[in-house]
Amino acid sequence: MSRLALLTDMLRIRRMEEKCAELYSAGKIRGFLHLYIGEEAVATGCMHALDPEDNVVATYREHGHALLRGVPMGAIMAEMYGKREGCSRGRGGSMHLFDASRRFYGGNAIVGGGLPMAAGLALAEKMKGQTHVTACFFGEGAMAEGAFHESMNLAQLWTLPAVFFCENNLYAMGTALARSQSQTDLCAKAAAYGMATLRADGMDVTAVHEAARRAREYAAGKGPIFVELRTYRFRAHSMFDPELYRDKQEVEEWKKRGPIHNFSARLKADGELTEAQFLEIDARVMREVDEAVAFAEAGTWEPVEDLTRDVYTPIPPSAHDPLVRGSA
Amino acid sequence: MSVITYREALRQGLREALASDERVFLMGEDVGKYGGTYAVSKGLLEEFGPERVRDTPLSELAFVGMGVGAALGGLRPIVEVMTVNFSLLALDQIVNNAALLRHMSGGQVSVPLVVRMATGAGRQLAAQHSHSLEGWFAHIPGIKIAAPATIDDARFMLGAALADPDPVLVFEYPALFETKGEVSAGRVDLSSARVRRQGSRVTLITYGGCLPKALQAAEEVDGEVIDLRMLRPLDMGTILESVRKTRRAVVVDEGWRSGGLAAEISARLMEQAFYDLDAPVARVCSEEVPIPYARHMEEAALPQPAKIVAAARSLSA
Numbered sequence: 001m002s003r004l005a006l007l008t009d010m011l012r013i014r015r016m017e018e019k020c021a022e023l024y025s026a027g028k029i030r031g032f033l034h035l036y037i038g039e040e041a042v043a044t045g046c047m048h049a050l051d052p053e054d055n056v057v058a059t060y061r062e063h064g065h066a067l068l069r070g071v072p073m074g075a076i077m078a079e080m081y082g083k084r085e086g087c088s089r090g091r092g093g094s095m096h097l098f099d100a101s102r103r104f105y106g107g108n109a110i111v112g113g114g115l116p117m118a119a120g121l122a123l124a125e126k127m128k129g130q131t132h133v134t135a136c137f138f139g140e141g142a143m144a145e146g147a148f149h150e151s152m153n154l155a156q157l158w159t160l161p162a163v164f165f166c167e168n169n170l171y172a173m174g175t176a177l178a179r180s181q182s183q184t185d186l187c188a189k190a191a192a193y194g195m196a197t198l199r200a201d202g203m204d205v206t207a208v209h210e211a212a213r214r215a216r217e218y219a220a221g222k223g224p225i226f227v228e229l230r231t232y233r234f235r236a237h238s239m240f241d242p243e244l245y246r247d248k249q250e251v252e253e254w255k256k257r258g259p260i261h262n263f264s265a266r267l268k269a270d271g272e273l274t275e276a277q278f279l280e281i282d283a284r285v286m287r288e289v290d291e292a293v294a295f296a297e298a299g300t301w302e303p304v305e306d307l308t309r310d311v312y313t314p315i316p317p318s319a320h321d322p323l324v325r326g327s328a
Numbered sequence: 329m330s331v332i333t334y335r336e337a338l339r340q341g342l343r344e345a346l347a348s349d350e351r352v353f354l355m356g357e358d359v360g361k362y363g364g365t366y367a368v369s370k371g372l373l374e375e376f377g378p379e380r381v382r383d384t385p386l387s388e389l390a391f392v393g394m395g396v397g398a399a400l401g402g403l404r405p406i407v408e409v410m411t412v413n414f415s416l417l418a419l420d421q422i423v424n425n426a427a428l429l430r431h432m433s434g435g436q437v438s439v440p441l442v443v444r445m446a447t448g449a450g451r452q453l454a455a456q457h458s459h460s461l462e463g464w465f466a467h468i469p470g471i472k473i474a475a476p477a478t479i480d481d482a483r484f485m486l487g488a489a490l491a492d493p494d495p496v497l498v499f500e501y502p503a504l505f506e507t508k509g510e511v512s513a514g515r516v517d518l519s520s521a522r523v524r525r526q527g528s529r530v531t532l533i534t535y536g537g538c539l540p541k542a543l544q545a546a547e548e549v550d551g552e553v554i555d556l557r558m559l560r561p562l563d564m565g566t567i568l569e570s571v572r573k574t575r576r577a578v579v580v581d582e583g584w585r586s587g588g589l590a591a592e593i594s595a596r597l598m599e600q601a602f603y604d605l606d607a608p609v610a611r612v613c614s615e616e617v618p619i620p621y622a623r624h625m626e627e628a629a630l631p632q633p634a635k636i637v638a639a640a641r642s643l644s645a
Contacts, residue, residue, distance in 0.1 A: 055401070089434025098433035105400060106433060110424050116390040117425055120397020120405075127353070127379065127403060134397075147420070150390030157385070310435035311469045313493035 003267060006048060006205045008281050010040040010260045013064035015285045016073055019293060020063070020080060020094075024239050028296075029080045031093050032109075034061040038234030041259035042167050043068055045200075045208025046135065046229075049216050053103065055125070055134040057118040059167075060095035060109040065137060069104045071097065073288055074295030083299030090302055091310065111172075112145030114138060115164070119151045122160035122224070133161045133219040141172025143189055144181055152193040152226070159223035163215045164190070166226065167202065169233045174245035190226030202231030203257045232257070335505040337482035338368045342406070345490055346376050349404060352490060355382035355391055356408030356444075365410050366446060366502060392418035392443060396425045396495075399441040404490050412447040412499065413459050426495040427470030438493040442486065447499045448537040448582055449630055455618035458626075460582040462499050462536070463589035466559040472496045472518060473559035477539040479509035481557060484516040492518055503537040521563040523570060527552035530640045531570040533593055534580035535559060538631055542580050545636035551578075559589060567593070568601055575606040576643040580631050585613035607643035612636050 017037055023029045036043065039061075047068035050056070058065040066076055071087050079086025080094050088098045095109040105121065108114035118136030125132045142148050143166065155162050166186055170177055177184050187197035196218060200211035208229055215225045232254040236243050243251075267273035332340070345352045354369060360383040363370035373381040384391040388409055395407035409415045415422070426439050449458035466473045474496055476485045482500070489496035496518065525543055527550045534542040535556040546553045552570050556562065571577050577597055581590035594609040612631045620626055 057397075086434070088432065088436070091434045092432045096432045098436050100433065100436040105397075105437070106429070108425070110420055113393070113420055113424055116393020116421055117397040117400070119390065120394030120399075121401045122397070123394055124398040124401025124403045127398075128401070147389050147393070150385075150387035151393075153385060154387060154390050154394065310431045312472075313430065313438040315493065 003206070003272060004281070006044055006209065007260070007263055007267060007273070008285065009044045009048070009068055010205060010263065011282060011285050012073070012288065013040045013043065013067060014260055015282070015289050016067060016076070016292065017063060019289050021235070021239070023080070023293070029094065030082075031095070032060070033080070033094050033239050034237065035235045036061050036064045036233075038254065038258065039167060039169060039202065039231045040064055041205035041208050041263070042165070042202045042229045042231050045205045046137075046165055046212040048209055049212035050135055051132065053132045054216070055103045055105060055118070055121045055132065056137075057105050057114040057121065057134065058107050058137045059111075059114065059139065060107050061139075062097055062107040062137070063094070066097040066099065066104055066107070069099065070102050071099045071104060073292035077292040077296040078299040081296040081299060082301075083296055084302040085295065085299040089310070112138065112142040112147035115142065115147050115151035118162055119155045119160055122155065122162035123158065125161055126158075131161070131220050133163055133216055135163045135165060135216075137165045137167060139172065140166055140168040140170070140177055140186055141175070141180070143186060144172070152190055152195060155224040156193045156195045161219045162224045163212070163219045164224065164226045165212070166228045168228055168230050171233070171237070171246065173237045174241070176245070186228045187226065196222070196225040197228070198225065199228045199230070202229035203259050203262070205259055205263055234258075331508050331510055332479065333505065334479055334482045334501075334507050335366065335368060337479045337511065338486070338500060339370065341483050341486040342369060342372060343375070345406065345486055346372065346380060349490070351402065351404040352406060353380040353382065353403065354406045354408065355384050355395070357384055357386060357410050359383060359408050364408070366505060368500070369408070388414050388417040389421060393421035393425060395441045395443065396421055396429070396439055399439045400429075400437055404440055404442075406442045406444060406486070406490070409443060409445040411457065412445045412461050413457050415443075415445055415461070422465070422471070422495075422497070423468055427468050430494065431470060439495050440490070440493050441495045442489045442498060443495070444486070444498045444500060446502050448501050448503050449614070449619045449626065450503045450537065452621055452623055452626060454621040458619035460614065462559050463581070463583040463592075465497055466589055470495070471560065474498045474518060475536040475557060475559055477501065477504065477536050477555050477557070478524075479507070479511055480513050481516055483511050484513060485518070488516055488518045499536060501537040504540070507540070518558055519561060519563060521554050521556045521558070521566040523552060523566065524555045525551065525553040527574065529574060530576040530578060530643060531567070531574045532578050532580055532636060532640065533567060536582070538580045538582050541631060541633050542636060545633040545640065548637050549640040551640060562593070562596070564596055564600065567597070571597060571601050572604045575604060576640070577605070578610045578612060578636060578639045578643070580612045580636055582614055582631055584616055585611055586616060588613060610639040610643055612639050
């Protein structure tokens with residue numbers, strides 16, 4: 001694993017999302033926009049540990065996961081613009097990035113809603129005799145949902161090849177973990193179902209990567225595993241959040257542990273990176289961002305006549321039963 | 329041709345599905361060792377083994393969602409939710425994932441999932457076990473709703489649902505489980521309504537457990553009975569053809585009247601056949617009360633042949 005690649009990918013997420021925030025203010029991106037800024041080490045460490053054939057199920061804060069899964073930045077940006085060239089044809093937006101060709105089964109915007117689906121994808125792999133794992137991302141807030149508990153139980157009961165990555169950023173929107181869950185030891189909850197658990201510092205990309213690598217290996221051979229990654233969201237929950245629920249001081253303290261800043265400092269201290277190289281990487285990333293924005297700007301609006309497409313799957317005429325008649 | 333019960337027809341459909349496609353598996357509460365709450369899946373665990381006939385914990389939300397995931401993963405899951413009453417616990421996965429994933433992903437994925445569930449009142453099970461919520465599900469774009477009311481449909485609709493690339497909810501009617509009939513067709517479609525009885529005075533439009541009631545009422549009023557079979561998509565062509573002939577329509581629906589499927593059909597008739605009608609469209613639905621336990625009260629709450637006859641006759645006055 002190239003440590004520079006980890007740094008570059010964290011920076012790609014960061015710069016892309018900073019641009020998203022700017023475009024949101026400019027009215028180019030609408031709807032909900034949930035930024036991942038501060039949490040980049042988690043997606044970066046995890047996605048680098050997965051195989052291309054593995055399945056990924058993510059949340060509505062999934063821009064970074066999609067990007068590192070290989071979805072082109074331009075397709076992500078075009079999706080946020082609502083353009084036809086977007087990775088979900090403009091039908092999904094920020095919260096519903098999809099790329100079936102990369103086994104990226106979406107941003108799910110119902111908290112906990114992705115967990116049962118991920119367990120089902122893992123069941124399919126197991127029944128097909130495959131060794132691919134299914135990676136499921138969710139926040140600690142999802143662990144208060146019934147879907148979490150039901151999925152943990154079934155995944156362990158049927159020893160499904162799934163890695164449950166909990167991105168614990170301490171707040172479910174504005175509700176702190178200790179204010180909403182009686183058991184704040186998250187690994188203990190998974191362990192209650194007999195599931196193996198791991199915990200890593202979600203602000204340290206190499207720690208995340210190592211935990212994710214071990215978890216993937218475990219899931220492929222032995223069954224499901226739960227990984228808690230402790231992290232922090234530097235920005236508001238969404239663009240509408242006045243952040244009344246946490247102290248500015250707390251945010252500033254966490255920012256000192258910023259994953260990009262600290263990791264680049266470490267690489268410099270280890271002699272693997274110079275400031276000039278960092279600036280060169282950053283400039284390259286900024287060019288990618290600019291190109292993505294240009295791609296989105298140049299994108300086209302799907303004609304309104306296409307509104308009802310993709311509600312149902314078109315059935316080729318040859319597959320029609322001769323008995324079929326009737327109308328919608 | 330052989331004469332079998334609706335229950336046996338369902339079982340034969342399941343057995344054929346499991347035997348003919350190794351991607352197909354069945355999961356749900358008590359589908360295996362217990363043999364199915366209504367004995368529909370009896371014997372299938374022994375024949376196909378625990379990998380393909382999976383008993384689940386009482387986790388409707390998770391195992392319906394797992395059906396969605398398994399369908400995305402290339403399998404053809406049949407998820408049994410014991411009854412529609414418990415499907416309320418799984419609504420998020422049905423509505424937000426099964427129904428939406430194709431559209432939300434810009435057409436990248438299909439969800440070939442089949443969810444089966446028993447539905448309907450009439451067996452003194454009281455309010456929490458007597459729901460008829462097909463109309464709720466029929467409200468949602470992205471899923472298809474099948475309501476087999478005949479032996480043929482009980483036997484073959486499952487196969488058609490599995491062949492369909494999109495999620496299909498199949499409602500099964502315990503009120504019909506002991507009905508008997510001959511199996512005839514080798515396959516059925518998931519798009520058309522059927523005229524089950526010819527008549528000339530009034531069209532009785534119904535589905536599922538109310539079909540025998542409508543057929544009984546039709547004898548007294550020279551009614552033409554349409555079995556909708558599919559509640560989404562609705563086959564308006566067959567309905568309009570009949571209504572333009574009889575010029576009168578009664579919609580018989582075990583769901584509640586307010587905001588229900590009967591209201592939808594009535595509205596479409598108003599939109600599409602207003603000038604062909606000699607009388608307003610009538611509705612016979614469940615009364616607007618939770619379904620009571622006491623037998624006489626439950627009977628009073630549900631559509632009955634006498635109510636259908638009265639409604640039909642009121643149109644000719």
